Each structure stands twice: as C-alpha cells, then as structure tokens.
Amino acid sequence: MQKIPKYKGLRIYLVAFILYYMLISPMSSMKPKKNRLELETLFLKLLIAVFVMGFLYSLPFKIYFRRKRKNKPIPVFIQKFCKKTLIYSPLIHSGIASIVFIINGLYMVEKLFVTDAFQSGLKREIYLQYWLVFLLAGLLTVTFIYYWQKHRVQIKYLQFIYTNEELRKSVYRFKAGKIKYRLLISSTLTTLLPLIIVVVYMLLSITSLKELNIYAPSQTELTLIFGGYYRLFNDPVTLTELLDKYNLYYFNVPDTILMFIGIGMGIFVSIIYLLFFVYWTNSSLLKPIAELLKNMQKTTGGKLNNYSIVRTNDEIGDLAENYNVMTSKLGDYISDIAKMNAELEVKVKERTAEIEAQKEEIEAQRDEVESQRDEIEQQRDYVINQRDLISTQNKAITDSIEYAGNIQRALLPPDDVLRQCLGGHFIFYKPKDIVSGDFYWIHKKENQGYQKQVFIVAADCTGHGVPGAFLSMLGTAFLNEIVINEEEYRPAKILDKLKTNVIKSLHQTGEIGKSRDGIDIALCYIDFENLKLEYAGAYNPVYIVRKITNDDVPDIEQYKNSRFYKIEQKNGCVLIEIKADKIPIGVSPKQGASFIQKEFNLEEGDFVYMFSDGYVDQFGGTKRLKFLYSRFKETLISVNNLSIQQQLAEIEKIHNKWKGDEKQIDDILLIGIQI
Numbered sequence: 001m002q003k004i005p006k007y008k009g010l011r012i013y014l015v016a017f018i019l020y021y022m023l024i025s026p027m028s029s030m031k032p033k034k035n036r037l038e039l040e041t042l043f044l045k046l047l048i049a050v051f052v053m054g055f056l057y058s059l060p061f062k063i064y065f066r067r068k069r070k071n072k073p074i075p076v077f078i079q080k081f082c083k084k085t086l087i088y089s090p091l092i093h094s095g096i097a098s099i100v101f102i103i104n105g106l107y108m109v110e111k112l113f114v115t116d117a118f119q120s121g122l123k124r125e126i127y128l129q130y131w132l133v134f135l136l137a138g139l140l141t142v143t144f145i146y147y148w149q150k151h152r153v154q155i156k157y158l159q160f161i162y163t164n165e166e167l168r169k170s171v172y173r174f175k176a177g178k179i180k181y182r183l184l185i186s187s188t189l190t191t192l193l194p195l196i197i198v199v200v201y202m203l204l205s206i207t208s209l210k211e212l213n214i215y216a217p218s219q220t221e222l223t224l225i226f227g228g229y230y231r232l233f234n235d236p237v238t239l240t241e242l243l244d245k246y247n248l249y250y251f252n253v254p255d256t257i258l259m260f261i262g263i264g265m266g267i268f269v270s271i272i273y274l275l276f277f278v279y280w281t282n283s284s285l286l287k288p289i290a291e292l293l294k295n296m297q298k299t300t301g302g303k304l305n306n307y308s309i310v311r312t313n314d315e316i317g318d319l320a321e322n323y324n325v326m327t328s329k330l331g332d333y334i335s336d337i338a339k340m341n342a343e344l345e346v347k348v349k350e351r352t353a354e355i356e357a358q359k360e361e362i363e364a365q366r367d368e369v370e371s372q373r374d375e376i377e378q379q380r381d382y383v384i385n386q387r388d389l390i391s392t393q394n395k396a397i398t399d400s401i402e403y404a405g406n407i408q409r410a411l412l413p414p415d416d417v418l419r420q421c422l423g424g425h426f427i428f429y430k431p432k433d434i435v436s437g438d439f440y441w442i443h444k445k446e447n448q449g450y451q452k453q454v455f456i457v458a459a460d461c462t463g464h465g466v467p468g469a470f471l472s473m474l475g476t477a478f479l480n481e482i483v484i485n486e487e488e489y490r491p492a493k494i495l496d497k498l499k500t501n502v503i504k505s506l507h508q509t510g511e512i513g514k515s516r517d518g519i520d521i522a523l524c525y526i527d528f529e530n531l532k533l534e535y536a537g538a539y540n541p542v543y544i545v546r547k548i549t550n551d552d553v554p555d556i557e558q559y560k561n562s563r564f565y566k567i568e569q570k571n572g573c574v575l576i577e578i579k580a581d582k583i584p585i586g587v588s589p590k591q592g593a594s595f596i597q598k599e600f601n602l603e604e605g606d607f608v609y610m611f612s613d614g615y616v617d618q619f620g621g622t623k624r625l626k627f628l629y630s631r632f633k634e635t636l637i638s639v640n641n642l643s644i645q646q647q648l649a650e651i652e653k654i655h656n657k658w659k660g661d662e663k664q665i666d667d668i669l670l671i672g673i674q675i
Contacts, residue, residue: 004069005156009058012152013051013097016144019269023137024130042107046100053096061086061157068160086153086161087172094146101138108134144273151280154311155287164307168324172313288316292323299327405434408469411476413442420444421454423528424674426648428655430614431667437461437468438612438669441479445489452529455483455491458540458671459521460612462586467517468667474505475519475585491523491536492597499538499585499595508587518586522610531602531675536595537580543609543633544576544600545640555601564598573637576600606675607647609636614668620658627658644674 060078067074085092108131112124162171292308299306307327308320418425421444431438441457457479461471478501482488488497498519502508506517522540526533535542548569556576559565566577578598583590602608616632619625635654639647651670 004065004160006069007058007061007065007157008152009054009061009093010051012093012145012148013054016097016141016148017047019144019272020137020141023140023269024133039104039108043100043104046103050096050100053099054093057089057092057096061089065157065160082161086157089153090146090150093149094142097145098138098142101134101142105131105135105138140269140273144276147277147280151283155283158311159309167309168307168321168328170310170313170317170321172317284312285316288312288320292316292320295323295327299330305331402434405431405436405469408435408439408473411473412440418442422456422673424644426644426672428615428648428651428668428670428672430664430669432614432664433466435466435469436667437472438614438667439472439476440610440669440671441476443479443483453525453527455489455494455523455525456610456671456673457521457523458610458612458669459519460540460614460667460669461519462517471517471519474502475521478502478505489525490597491525491534492595494523495521495536495538495585495595499583502586506586518584518588520612521585522580524608524610526602526608526673528675531604533600533602533608535578535598535600537578538583538585538595539580540610540612541580542578543611543636544578544602545607545609545636546574546576546603547605547640548572548574559600564596565600568633570634571637573640575633575637602675604675607636607640607644608673608675610671610673612667612669614664614666615655615670617666618655618659618662618668619665620660620662624662627655644672647672 060081064074064078064082108127112128112131158171159167288308288311295306295308307324310317310320310324413421418427421442427440429436429438429440438458438460440459441455443455445453445455459472459475461468461475475498478498479494482494482497482501486497488494498521502519508517518538520539522535522537522542524533524535524542533542533544556567556574559576560567564579566579568575568577578600581593581595583593583595616627616629618627620627635651639650642650651672655668
C-alpha cells in the first residue's frame with residue numbers, strides 16, 4: 001500500500017507567494033514611496049489573513065492524515081468534513097489566495113480611476129504599470145496554487161479519504177472536459193502567461209522619443225540615440241527628419257535596469273512553472289494509466305477482485321470507471337457460471353446414483369434381500385440395545401460429574417464472602433467441562449473488619465475436567481490447612497508448604513512414567529488499609545494497571561531495575577507485571593528451590609488482575625491464532641476507564657468475539673480487584 005502522506009497546505013501558499021514577489025519585485029521599487037507603503041501594508045495584512053484562513057481550512061486535513069498515519073481513531077465530524085470538501089479544496093485554496101489580490105486590486109482601481117490620488121502624471125503612470133503587472137502576477141499565483149493542490153488531491157489524498165467502493169466510481173460531481181483542453185491550459189500557464197509578464201516589462205521599459213520634445217537634436221544627442229547605427233547615415237538632417245516622421249522608442253538607463261530584472265524574473269519563474277506543470281500534468285495522466293494497465297494485467301492473469309481508482313474526471317477517469325464496471329460484471333458472470341456448473345454436477349451425480357440404485361435393485365435376488373433384511377434387523381436390535389446401555393452409563397457418569405461439579409463450586413468462596421473481603425471486584429470463571437482444573441480461594445486474616453487484610457489465590461491445576469478438579473480440591477484443602485490451621489501468612493512460605501504437601505500426597509518421585517501433576521498459582525496478600533501487596537507465584541504472574549494523570553509517570557522508579565517486575569506504559573496507563581517464579585507446585589528439576597516473595601505499594605484506583613492461562617491460550621481470530629499475553633495486556637489497559645462490572649462485561653465480550661466458532665481449549669479464570 002502507498003504510504004499515508006502528510007497534508008500540504010501552507011507550503012503551497014508560501015512557494016506561490018514567493019514566486020509572486022519575484023514577478024512583482026522589479027516594479028515594487030518604482031511605486032511612489034507613500035503609495036508603496038500603503039499598498040505593502042495592506043498587502044501584508046491581507047497576506048497574513050489569507051495564511052490564517054488557509055491554515056484553519058487545512059487543519060482538519062492535517063489532523064485526519066496525522067491520526068491515520070499513527071493508526072488512531074479519527075473523529076466523525078473531521079471525516080465528514082474532509083470527504084465533503086476534499087474535491088473542492090483546489091478551488092477553496094485558490095479562492096482564499098485570490099482574496100488578497102481582489103481586495104488589493106480594487107484598492108488600486110480606486111486610487112487610479114476613482115479618486116485620482118496622484119499629484120503628477122508620472123507617478124500615476126508608474127502606479128498603473130504596477131497595477132497591470134500585479135494583475136498578471138496574481139493570476140499566475142492563484143492558478144499555481146489551484147493546480148498544485150489539484151495534483152495533490154488526485155494523486156496523493158484521494159484513496160485515503162474515500163472508501164474502496166466510492167473510488168470505483170467518479171467522486172466528482174461534474175465532468176472536467178477533455179484531456180486536450182487540460183494540456184492547452186497547462187501550456188498556456190507554463191509559457192504564455194509568464195511570457196506575457198516578460199513582454200509587459202519590455203513594453204513598460206520603452207520611452208517615446210517624441211515625448212522628449214527634442215526638436216533639433218545635436219550631433220551628440222543623435223549619436224546617443226542611434227548608437228553605432230549613426231555611422232550608417234551620411235547626413236544628420238536625414239536622422240532629424242526620421243525622428244520627426246516616425247514615433248521611435250528607446251530604452252533609458254532606469255528602464256533598462258527594470259527590463260532586465262523583470263525579464264530575468266519572468267524567465268526564472270517561467271522555468272519553475274514549466275517544471276511544476278510538466279510534473280503535475282504527467283502525473284495526472286501517466287499514474288492513472290499505469291494503475292489501469294497494471295490492473296488489466298492482473299485481470300488477464302485471473303484476478304478479478306482488483307479495481308482502479310478513478311482519480312480524474314476526464315477520459316482517463318471514464319476509462320477507469322468503465323474498467324471497474326467491466327471487472328465487476330465479469331466477476332459476477334464467472335461466479336454465476338461456477339454456481340451453475342456446481343448445481344449441474346450435483347444433479348448429474350444424483351441422477352447417476354438413482355440409476356445405479358435401480359440397477360442393483362433389479363438384479364438383486366429376493367431371497368438374498370430378505371436374508372439381508374433379517375440380518376440388518378438383528379444388527380439394528382443389537383445397536384439399539386448397545387445405544388440404550390451406553391446412554392444409561394453416560395447419564396450415570398454425567399450425573400456423577402455434575403454432582404462433583406456442584407461439590408467443587410460449593411468449595412469456592414460464595415459471593416457474599418467475596419464482596420465482604422474484596423469490595424469492588426469481578427471473577428470471570430468459565431470451566432471447559434462440567435468440573436474445572438482452575439479454582440480460586442480467599443481468606444480474610446484473623447476475621448478482621450471489612451476489607452482489611454486478605455489472602456486471594458488464582459490457581460490452574462494440571463489438565464482440566466475430572467483430573468484437574470481432583471487436584472483443585474486437594475489444593476483448596478491444603479491452603480485451608482496451611483493458612484487457617486497453621487497460621488502461615490507469608491505468601492512465599494505458603495507456596496513452599498503447598499508444594500511439599502502436593503508432592504507427598506501424590507507420591508511424586510520425579511521418575512519417568514510417574515505422576516508429574518502440579519499447580520500453577522498466583523497468591524496475593526493485600527493490605528487494603530495500608531495499600532500493600534505481597535505476592536508469590538508459580539508460573540502465574542500478577543498485573544497491576546494504574547492510570548496516569550496529567551501525563552505524570554507514577555512513582556514506580558524503584559521497580560524499574562528489578563528483574564522481578566516489568567513495566568509497560570500505553571494510552572495514559574501503566575501496567576506493572578510482577579513476575580512469577582518458574583517453579584511449579586509439584587515435582588520438578590528445581591526440587592530444592594524456594595519461592596521468592598515480592599512486594600508492591602498500591603494506590604487508590606489501581607486494578608489488580610490474577611488469572612490462569614486459559615484466556616490467553618484460546619485460539620480464535622481470523623487466522624486461528626492464540627490470544628497471547630500482548631493482546632491480554634492491551635485489553636486490560638483498554639478497559640481501565642470502565643467500572644469493575646463493565647470491565648467484566650467487556651472482557652467477556654472480547655473473549656467471545658475472539659473465540660468465535662472455535663472450541664474452548666482450557667478452563668478460564670480471571671479475577672479483577674479495584675483498590
């Protein structure tokens with residue numbers, strides 16, 4: 001895809017008015033001082049106003065393209081404004097630029113023809129000459145802005161404002177005419193108008209000899225007038241008669257300076273106009289044709305879903321639009337033909353099957369058919385009996401598992417206990433089967449008051465279904481024993497004891513072929529009164545999301561250089577990951593390793609998230625990929641501004657949308673706590 005461009009507005013004005021000043025500069029110094037100051041002051045004020053108006057009009061486009069490059073959402077009103085005015089932006093920009101020339105030109109007309117504010121005829125003549133050059137230079141400046149912006153719209157901006165369906169047709173309301181007229185206008189603007197200014201400077205630089213009132217020029221004056229040609233005439237009287245008979249012209253020194261500067265500026269500007277207009281004209285003709293040719297080659301190769309952007313409203317635009325219609329109809333025809341072939345193939349197969357069945361039925365013997373019928377009936381009866389037996393056994397097994405699921409759910413903390421211990425929270429708990437290998441556990445220390453000091457666990461046992469459920473019930477029993485009966489309150493020590501109990505209970509030795517079941521767990525001790533969090537974990541980390549206010553980075557410097565913490569900042573939030581130890585609750589090569597306890601200072605408004613790997617491992621999306629931790633983190637940051645219950649609804653909605661028609665592959669557990 002083409003890179004999203006920047007929107008150019010003010011630089012177009014700047015270049016155009018620099019060229020204007022180059023064209024007008026030879027005449028500016030010739031104006032009367034008083035009138036020059038008035039005109040220059042008025043022109044400068046109008047020029048500032050025009051730049052401000054051009055900037056204000058360009059601002060929505062600049063915002064649109066900048067946010068589009070950064071892949072940020074674009075406000076709806078800016079999208080509507082850009083789509084509505086983009087096509088007319090060349091006229092709008094050139095119209096804005098013409099304001100300074102219209103008002104300044106009218107001001108000079110009033111000085112020249114209405115009030116006649118000049119004391120001498122020479123000043124008025126110089127002022128009139130300046131007015132003529134001003135009008136021509138203004139016309140060139142306005143057309144320069146119009147064609148530059150038109151080139152940017154057609155070649156750079158069009159495909160980023162309109163949708164694919166809109167670009168298949170012409171977005172222009174009116175037809176612009178034929179290409180030959182465009183080339184004629186381009187040639188006029190690149191050659192005729194700049195050369196007119198050159199001619200005007202030449203005409204303004206000549207002086208009539210009769211106006212000098214030299215009735216009897218001396219030999220010296222004749223020599224100055226005719227220069228080297230004086231020697232061609234033998235009689236000076238002949239030269240005097242020639243002056244009387246014809247109105248001859250000459251270039252004086254000031255006019256010669258003006259002429260050379262004006263002609264030089266005119267030629268230089270003509271070259272610049274020629275380069276720009278040749279580039280714009282070639283781009284507006286060659287690029288659409290090249291795109292159309294490339295798409296035709298793709299169509300020849302069998303790709304029918306491509307289209308050409310209708311960039312212009314001339315013959316090339318009509319050709320691109322008709323090509324898009326052609327490819328669309330061609331795709332429909334091929335689709336209809338393929339559908340008809342498929343239906344015909346099905347009908348042929350059905351008819352062939354009917355004929356073969358009739359043939360077999362005619363050729364078969366009656367006795368053989370009856371024998372087969374009896375055998376089939378016996379087999380049917382046997383299958384029915386087996387089905388009924390399996391159905392009975394399956395119902396018994398399912399009833400047992402459902403009852404086990406009721407027991408498992410009864411062991412989980414009830415809602416009133418969760419509300420009393422945690423306050424604002426949510427639990428997204430979605431077992432893959434009737435019973436689950438994921439479980440959560442909570443205990444309020446020493447039966448203290450509301451939201452004081454709470455232990456909370458999010459655990460994921462090996463496997464899911466019945467095996468995982470047995471291990472989850474074992475883990476719940478051990479946690480009750482360690483924390484409640486043994487009064488062990490240090491998270492790391494709790495996990496060390498839990499690991500020892502699991503290994504002993506399952507008789508794990510680490511030998512090949514023996515039990516290697518275990519538990520991945522995150523255990524947090526939260527002091528709601530002093531805003532302290534103590535954590536230990538086996539493979540399961542803990543995330544804390546904190547909002548950044550006024551772009552101030554929160555006081556988390558003490559955690560940045562620690563290998564136990566990982567900090568990510570995005571969209572006005574900071575996500576702190578407290579890393580888990582790579583040690584399972586169960587037998588492992590790191591048999592003698594102990595869990596490490598980490599601490600974190602909480603703040604009001606923080607959100608603490610504990611979870612298993614079921615959410616992030618779920619397959620889904622258009623490419624059937626895992627959700628992964630990177631998307632999970634973005635999800636938690638995106639819901640930070642929502643209430644705790646709205647977070648639950650949004651997180652569940654995102655999961656269901658990602659999973660789509662895919663099967664759930666594991667038990668899911670996610671706990672969110674608002675501090």
